[in-house]
Amino acid sequence: MKKLFYFLLLLSSIVAGCRKGQNAEEIAPAPQVTLASFRGTVRGQEIVVTEDPNDPFSINNASISVLMLLGQSEPTTLICGLP
């Protein structure tokens, strides 16, 4: 009975180890996105946006957002303010 207990304990450890190995996964984070420039007419208004070289990752009040999805479960969202 004691041998059976240790055998089952060993078996469960092996199964748990295999499961842990299966769960190990490399996940690529969504790329960060910045807006370098935008020029165009939005609803009749000419708009020009240029990058802030001192803080390219800054996020201002949402005025333009570009939603990108590149094989991710979550989107990469770019939001930048308009002048």
Next chain:
Amino acid sequence: MDMPSILFREYNFEKIKQVLAPGSKQLNESMAPNSNGMVRYREGFDFIFSSGGWGTGGGRTGVSTIGNQAGSVLEVVSAHEITLPPGPELYRAVAVTFKMNAKLYADSDQVYGEVKNAEMTLKFYYTGPIKYE
């Protein structure tokens, strides 16, 4: 329309460059939630332009290109790898220039406005894979 997909396990910088290669792209025309109430995204390349903003649940709060985009144009005109700014967390980056002519919608199916002759350059910074145990 060019609409490549990326398998999750194949997601890397080379695949990002492949998806963002010059050519016609597709604007995402819908963000229909699934049975769990979660927004369902396509695998591959989704592009949504909004002149409003996004709510905490991912829904639009202003006007956006979500709607019928028949006749609209979204095109990558150039894509090239760029030199990274200082920062240890960054790995590789690509600058992509898009041209776009598209319709904007609010909460109805009626066209609310248009984006015309837009040209924008976006920079995508890839930070490399993270190993999860």
